[in-house]
Amino acid sequence: MASDPKGRAVMCAAVEKRKLVYVLNRDASNAVTIASPLEAHRSRTITFAAVGLDNGFDNPIFATLELQYPDYEEGIGESADDVEKQLAYYELDLGLNHVSRRWATATHRTASCLAAVPGGLDGPGGVLIGSEDWIEYMHETMQSDGDAMDTDAKTSRRIACAIPRRTLHPDSKGVLITHITVHRQKKSKFFALAQTELGDVYKVTVQVDPEDKTKIVGLQACVLDVLPVANSLNVSKLGMLFVAAEFGDHSLYQFERIDLPDAPTSTSAQSKQGFLASNVGDEVKYFTTETAAKLAVKFTPTNLKNLRKIYTMDSAAPTTGVMVGELAGNEVSPQIYTLNGRGPTSALRIMRHGAAVTELAVSDLPGIPGGIFTIADNSRDAAESDAVNDKYIVVSFADASLILSIGDTVEEVTNSGLITNAPTLACTALGSDGGLCQVHPLGVRHISRGVAKQWNCPGLKRIECASANDNQVLIALGGGEVTYFELDPVSGNLMEIATRDMGADVCCLDIGVIPQGKSRNLFAAVGCRDQTVRIVSLEPGNNLLTQKSSTALRSRPHSVALQNTLATAQDTSSVPGDIVLTIGLDDGSALRAGVDPVTGSIGTSPTRRFLGARPVSVSRVTLESGTASLLLSSRPWISRLDSTSGKHVMAPLSYTPLDHGCSFSSDVIKEGIVATAGKTLRILSVDAAGMEGGEDEAFNINKVPLRYTPRQMTLLSTGGEQRKVVLAIVESDYNEYGHDEKKAMGFDAAGDGKGKKAKGGDGMDMDDSDDEDKPEEKAEEDDEEDDAEKIVRATPIRGPFPPDAGHWGSCIRLVDPANGCTTLECLEMGRNEAALCCTSVRFASRGGEPLLAIGTVTALTMHPLKHTASHIALYRVNGDRLQLLHKTIVEDGPVLALAQFQGRLLVGMGTTLRLYEMGKRQLLRKCELRGASPTMIKTLQTAGDRAFVGDMMQSIQIVRYDASSNRLRVLAHDPSPRPVTCQELLDWNTIAVGDKFGNLSVLRLPRGADASGGVDTTGQRALWDTSRGEDHLPKMEVLCNYHIGEVVTSLTRASLVAGGTEVVLYTTITGRLGALVPFTSRDDVEFYTQLERSLRTDALRPTGRDPQSYRSYYAPVKHVVDGDLCSVFNSMAYEEQSKVAGKVDRTVGEVMKKLEDTRNSLL
Structure with missing residues (x-):
């Protein structure tokens, strides 16, 4: 595809024959319109490249690299080796609305890419052609063949330059230029970057005649740096170079200099002099690999000298293998191991589902704690500095509490006013004058202005659980009695306001956080042992501690948390409001539901997710200046609301299991987590990358570099x-x-x-000090800087070609x-x-x-x-x-x-x-x-006495081994011609197959086929089988068929989370990691089938491609629902969502919940 620089037309060229030109216009509303295509077809023509020329405001011109092959069917035409490759110009006449082939000339046979040179008022126009060992400039205004033959003198009419070559590269091997990009600078200046198949990048300078700006007199190519081989090079106006790598990670580089006076340089003048001095009369025949090897300047590839890497974007292309398993030995969930890359960019990637965690500090504790809390610094000095940091960490044990002060270091203190001889159930900073509140089993302790006051439990009762915020305290006594306290703003005392019997023992409660601009939170969540969670009112008056709503659970609640979130129009899964109730259950699952901020009613469609085998503890933390929930089970999880998409995103933390945790903030660590694991105290920081609410799951990746392609x-x-x-x-x-x-x-x-950093000019040695002794600290800093410099200067360098x-x-x-x-x-x-x-x-x-x-x-x-x-x-x-x-x-x-x-x-x-x-x-x-295989055996798996053999071109054969006769025999085969790349056994009779055409299929041995492979005791079957073909063999049944769209490179069957659904994971050549999730009920099949059918017509299709036709590209799609299409529902407008949900007889919230539950069953 090529576009006119002025945006007037676009050419779409097929590999063979067809070329279509679309004229672009604007209507009265200034919207772009596309006219009917104009044909520029040419039979028996292969197109290698196309580009739109800068022709100013004259008629648009498109340049193409073409080769017209002989007509072999008619038995006429020259040999394919003698056919010329041509550079052709196609002109679009805007007045006549017609496309014509304007000009063509022969070019180098190995020419592979084009780049348009600025024209009109900005330059001479024309194209740069990249070929093997040569880069050439051509334009129709140059001297024609006929003019060159008018004189007997030998002249050079081509402007070509041999690119510099590596020192160890063999002279007999050419180096192909794979991509050229042109960057315009100010004041009609421009330069080009050309890259070869080895990754060498050259700066190409077009030398213009000073007298005639439309005439080019020469080319110059100098070595810039070595980069990964790219599909595209893009130079920005800010001096950045983005490399969209063909394989491996994409990178962003910064130019440190573009003038390269000391770089190895070749010029077209050298090539011209060599041609004039040679005995070759035809310039096209002169541009050979042997000639380029003699003329080209030699260089040795090094680290980056003129570019500096500033950012890397992960890319798993190509992925050649996958394995899933808990191989680290100390983690709960399995890791995904993938083989990626090619050559020097190859790597083994270890993928862990969830957000990455940075461990900042670890210290031992005297025992196993039963809880951990942080107390914010509410002193006047902190209020004046607007610093919201924590002052204390309170670690609760079975019979004591440990108070730690937060400063430059975390150390134990004894003068905080908090008791240390009893466990702490809750603690907080009360008010704004440095007051503290501590709840322990025997009472509530309030410290204000250095004076401690105690509220004691009545009689022999004890406090079972408690929750507190800046102004409110809620405690639950044994027997189900709940008592509410509130800070008196006048006297500064903590006052007992009300008491209420809940009718059941309370096992957990949460009073929430006071909304901004309010003096109190109006609701509290109370979890009872009768497997219910209730919302009670904290509004002053007769309704204080009255029940507003409740929800019944399948298991006893272990912890609850209320969070105030900003309501979004897209977040219909957790509406009715901007309060989210998160419940951790004893069975290891967590529920999330919305709570109406006015009535306090709990949403009727809570979202449930299984997190692990341990009861779930929920606490509030801060992540990227927003509220989030920390859920602790067999592994820690983070749940947050993405403000952009309005989706709730939940991902595990790639860390060891934690027992207790809460938020942590200090001058050094603004958004941290302090947690306990066994007898250790840990301070952590969570990386929220990958938790932006997109369709891709959050994974953190570690890489192990490899030497060759895995x-x-x-x-x-x-x-x-x-x-x-x-x-x-x-x-x-x-x-x-x-x-x-x-x-x-x-x-x-x-x-x-x-590969040291290049400098713009000579440096001058300076004597800054008479002291010759360099401090050790300075030396260490220099070593660290050298290591960091090596990282940003490193680049993959492929070895010499044999x-x-x-x-x-x-x-x-x-x-x-x-x-x-x-x-x-x-x-x-x-x-x-x-x-x-x-x-x-x-x-x-x-x-x-x-x-x-x-x-x-x-x-x-x-x-x-x-x-x-x-x-x-x-x-x-x-x-x-x-x-x-x-x-x-x-x-x-x-x-x-x-x-x-x-x-x-x-x-x-x-x-x-x-x-x-x-x-x-x-x-x-x-x-x-x-x-055993028609062409060549590519894959092999065994089960019992069977071997499943994958052929490189002819699908799957099942071979059975008879131990009594020591004989292998084909049991069944698949007649479809599938070029198998990978396979995975699903059960004794069923196998999943991936092929080069991008199809995933599930095949099964038909019933009764096993009987045909029984033991042959007479030997007659072996005699007859020698004269029979494959037609008599049973044919495997196709259970499922689905077109992925990319070459499937590997398959594996695994469960990605403890207790989760076992799925079939697949990887593709471009690095995609996908899964086939089996349905477990007929209701799910009917729901997703109806949803897919509705979205085929209602979902936006930018390319106009029919989803069903695409998924049936090689064979009709069968028994597979398009999950990518179903996930489009989350990004549709609410009106369109309602329309689709009505077709499946569900509400929008129910459809989104169903999609999320299915996704959660996988991860």
């Missing part, structure tokens, strides 16, 4: 005491030297030593997931040997010792597909090292799939499926099935 990983048991399991990863890269070969060649992948095909760099990496995924060993493979697959295997004949089997191939080439050798290597994990036991040569093809099968090793090599037993010097063949 291919596969497997979990291996060690049996040791220090670590139980390790993660084995096989990595390999094509057209890459091994690590040892690179070191021998002198290649520096880190670019150290030459001159011949079949070169591989590969290694096997052992990672300890229980120790921060540290690398235990990185074992390099042999020369040109690539490890492509791996599995953990236990041979029954060897006592079940866990071993690592690796499938390798030597000198593998892709086109044509051939190799010199293929092996199966067997390793033992010996401590932190890998010990090679033996390697076995296989002849039938590259080993791409391995699996343990009944105490042996099942191997897929080419089209052959073979069963191995372990021997002393090599693996021993026990059984094989030739032709």
Whole structure:
């Protein structure tokens, strides 16, 4: 797609033949209108690139790179190798409303990208063409071919420049320019940035004739820096460069300088002189890789010198593998391990659902606390400074309380006025004159102006629970009696106002926070042991402590919290008002409901979510200057209202389980959490990134850099005491030297030593002090600055290309997931040997010792597909090292799939499926099935006596092993031609399959098919099967089919939360992580089917694509509901939501609650 710089037209060009030009106009209301398309088709033409030329206000012109291939069907035309690639201009005549092919000329055969040069009053116009080793300027105003032939003298009419080349790059290998972008500066100045397939970025300067600004006399290309290979380079007016990486993380860079006088530079004048001095008459034939290698200036890639990285945006593209499991050893929920990236940007990502937590301080406590509280600083000095900080931390134990003062350090104090020989049930700062209130089992203690006053419990009663805010205190005595206190603003005394019997024992209560501008909170929540939560009134008068509403629960409430939130029009799930009631239950679940701020009635559609196996404790905290809830169960959770979308966002904290917690604020930590875990006190800070209320869940990610592109990983048991399991990863890269070969060649992948910050001019040494001794503190600061500088200067540098095909760099990496995924060993493979697959295997004949089997191939080439050798290597994990036991040569093809099968090793090599037993010097063949796969075995999984074999082009075959006859036999197959990329067993008969076309399918073995694979005792079946094809085999049934839209790279079946639903997770080539959630009831199926049907017609479709047609791109969608389409309901306008909800006979709140419950069942 290309657009006219003046915004008058757009060209849409297909890869082959078709080109459509749309004229853009504006109507009377100044809205953009699009006219009917104008055709500019050209048969047998392949289009490589298109760009809109800057032609001022003349007719719009579009430039394209085209190649018209011969008409082979008619048997005429030249060879495809002799066909010229052309640069063509298409002109849109606005007066005639017609598109014509205005001009065309031959260009370099390897030309791949275009960039328009500013024209009109801003420059000469024309295009820059990027090709292999060359960058060229072309325009229709340059000398034509006919003019060049009028003279006998040899002249150069092309303006081309050979780009600088790396020192270690072979002369026989070209370097392709993949992207060019032009940036306009002030006063008609501009420059271009060109990037190659290696990541080298060049600044391209167009040299204009001083006498004639429309004439270009030369080009200059100088090395800027090395960046990740990008799909797009975007330069902003503020001097920022955004790199949208092809694979890996995207980055934002800042230009530190753009004038590069000392950078390696090549010019078109050098190319012109070389052509005039050569014996070649045709300039097009002169622009070759060999010529460029002779003319180009050499350079060595280094760290960033002219750019500085200031921001990184995470990208998981491409994702090649996924594994889910609790491998860290000390966490409740499992982690998601993904293999991402390509080449030097590869990484192992450890994803944890939830917000990241920074541990700021940890200290030991004398015992296990029963609660923790903070008391705000309400002194006059704090009020004058507008600092809302905490003054004390109160830690309650079974028979004592620990008072800690908050300052530069947190330390114990004894003169606070609070009692320390009894547990604390609640405490707060009362009033604005430094008053304190402490509730303990025997009474309420009020300290004001250094004087302590005590309210004692009547008779033998004791206080069971309590809650307090700045002016109010609410306590619950044994037997269900609730007493309310309020601070007298005149006398400053805490006055007992009213007492009421709730009719049931009270187990928890909360009085909330006083709204801004009010003197008291009007409601309190009381949880009773009869499994009810009641809202009582705190309004003065006859209604004081009267019940306003109540809700029945499935379990006994453990804690309650009331929060005042700003009501939003979009948040219809928790309306009726701006008060949110959060209830923690004993069964480990939490409920959230809205409370009407006027009547106090509780909403009828509370949202329920299971959080863990422990009772849930709820407390209020502050997050990003807003209110949030801290919920503690088997793992801590944060719940907050997103002010932008109006959605309630709930996410776990990636931290160890906490027992008690509350908000914490100081001069250093404004929004922290102080919590207890066992016998430790912890101060934490929560990172709210990912909790913005969008559709993506909050994940925090840790990365482990890898050396090559990761291919596969497997979990291996060690049996040791220090670590139980390790993660084995096989990595390999094509057209890459091994690590040892690179070191021998002198290649520096880190670019150290030459990546220092570039300076605009020469510096001057200055003597600032006569003191020659440098303080140690200054040296440490310099070291820290050097480390930070290295981080922002680091850039991935790919190694030199080998001159011949079949070169591989590969290694096997052992990672300890229980120790921060540290690398235990990185074992390099042999020369040109690539490890492509791996599995953990236990041979029954060897006592079940866990071993690592690796499938390798030597000198593998892709086109044509051939190799010199293929092996199966067997390793033992010996401590932190890998010990090679033996390697076995296989002849039938590259080993791409391995699996343990009944105490042996099942191997897929080419089209052959073979069963191995372990021997002393090599693996021993026990059984094989030739032709088990039509083209090549790609995936392999086993269950019982069955093997599910995935073919690279022909879907799934089920193979059964008969132990009595030692024979493998095909049991059933899928006739659909699916190019399988991954598979996952769902049960004994069912398998989920992902393919290259972006489809997810669920296949099942039909009933009765197993009988056809019974034991053949006569041998007659083996005789007849040799003359029969696959038509007699049972065909697998397609249960589900769904088009994802991207290549599915891996599948796994897992549960992401304790007690949660088991789902099928999938990853795609672009880094998407998705899930297929099974329905558990017919009601859910009917509801989501109706909702999807309604949204197909009512949801906004910017592209006009029909959702059902898209999800049925290769095969009709079957038994899968489009969850992405259903989630659009949350972002629709309220009127449209009401319309859709009416079609499914639900309210808007019920539909949103259903969507949230389904999402919560997954995470």
